[in-house]
Amino acid sequence: TQLLEQSPQFLSIxxxxxxTVYCNSSSVFSSLQWYRQEPGEGPVLLVTVVTGxxxxxxxxxxxxxxDARKDSSLHITAAQPGDTGLYLCAGARFRGGSQGNLIFGxxxxxxxxx
Amino acid sequence: xxxxxxxxxxxxxxxxxxxxxxxxxxxxHLYFYWYRQILGxxxxxxxxxxxxxxxxxxEIFDDQFSVERPDGSNFTLKIRxxxxxxxxxxxxxxxxxxxxxxxxxxxxxxxx
Numbered sequence: 542t543q544l545l546e547q548s549p550q551f552l553s554i555x556x557x558x559x560x561t562v563y564c565n566s567s568s569v570f571s572s573l574q575w576y577r578q579e580p581g582e583g584p585v586l587l588v589t590v591v592t593g594x595x596x597x598x599x600x601x602x603x604x605x606x607x608d609a610r611k612d613s614s615l616h617i618t619a620a621q622p623g624d625t626g627l628y629l630c631a632g633a634r635f636r637g638g639s640q641g642n643l644i645f646g647x648x649x650x651x652x653x654x655x
Numbered sequence: 656x657x658x659x660x661x662x663x664x665x666x667x668x669x670x671x672x673x674x675x676x677x678x679x680x681x682x683x684h685l686y687f688y689w690y691r692q693i694l695g696x697x698x699x700x701x702x703x704x705x706x707x708x709x710x711x712x713x714e715i716f717d718d719q720f721s722v723e724r725p726d727g728s729n730f731t732l733k734i735r736x737x738x739x740x741x742x743x744x745x746x747x748x749x750x751x752x753x754x755x756x757x758x759x760x761x762x763x764x765x766x767x
Contacts, residue, residue: 574755583659583746583758584698629698633756642688642700642711643748643756 544568545632547646555654557619562649564630565612573606573613574643576629584629620653627651657681659759661747667765668737676732676762678747687730688748688756689722691715698746704730737766 546565554560564573572591576584588597590606590613597604601624603616617624627650631643660679668674680687689701702712704722721733730749734741742765748756 572755576758581744581761581763583661583760586755586757589755631698631756642703642713643690643698644700645698647697 545630545644545646547628547630547649549649550647551650551652553652553654554620556621558653559616559618560620560651561614561616562628562651563612563614564646566632566644567611568632569610570632570634570644571610572633573610574631574633575604575613575615576631578627578629578648580627584631587628617651620651622653622655625651625653659747659749659757661745661759661762663762664760665763665765667767670739670766671736674734674737674764676734676745676747676764678730678732678749678759679728680730680747680749681751681757682728684749684751684754684757686710686750686752687722687724688750689732690746690748690758691743692746692761693743701732701745734764737764739766742766 548563574589575587578584588604593608593610595606601618605614627648629648631645634641662677687704690698692698700713702716703710719735723731744761744763746761747759750756
């Protein structure tokens with residue numbers, strides 16, 4: 542069974558601080574996606590990383606895919622209250638044209654206090 | 656920006672009743688998925704669908720579940736005889752070839 546472990550499970554920080562959350566697996570994925578989910582809503586795609594070692598930036602968010610494509614990290618610089626939410630990572634296995642199903646982690650619940 | 660839409664947003668049903676959850680995937684997408692999320696738990700894969708047939712399904716997707724693309728735009732999930740444990744948020748997702756999966760806002764199903 543493929544599992545994605547996210548850490549920490551909960552993170553509460555002050556506005557302006559930096560943070561990193563992690564997504565780890567013993568399995569190799571063809572790609573890894575990061576989503577943000579608000580209570581009662583669907584996951585909203587932030588980024589997809591595909592190549593081992595790849596780094597992608599989305600404003601103050603930096604995403605990295607591990608060299609072996611088994612792990613990923615999300616770093617937020619100068620966090621703001623608007624960053625508060627549940628961050629999910631999801632691994633995909635390429636299946637001839639589509640990604641196949643996504644395996645989700647449990648998420649990191651981030652709270653940024655003003 | 657194109658979005659996946661889902662209806663209804665909420666559904667309350669009695670145990671044993673049939674429910675149909677509806678999704679309109681993004682128009683140029685070819686691969687469609689259903690996931691569910693029980694309150695407080697992980698998002699779990701149910702089924703994927705391509706070229707008018709199921710391409711993959713999880714062990715959750717038993718004989719009580721079925722999917723259909725009745726026309727060129729809708730993608731439906733039917734639960735024939737609902738159980739209490741089917742209560743969850745159900746998410747539809749879609750993707751084009753080799754692309755990322757985009758999720759709908761979900762249908763909250765409550766089985767009483």
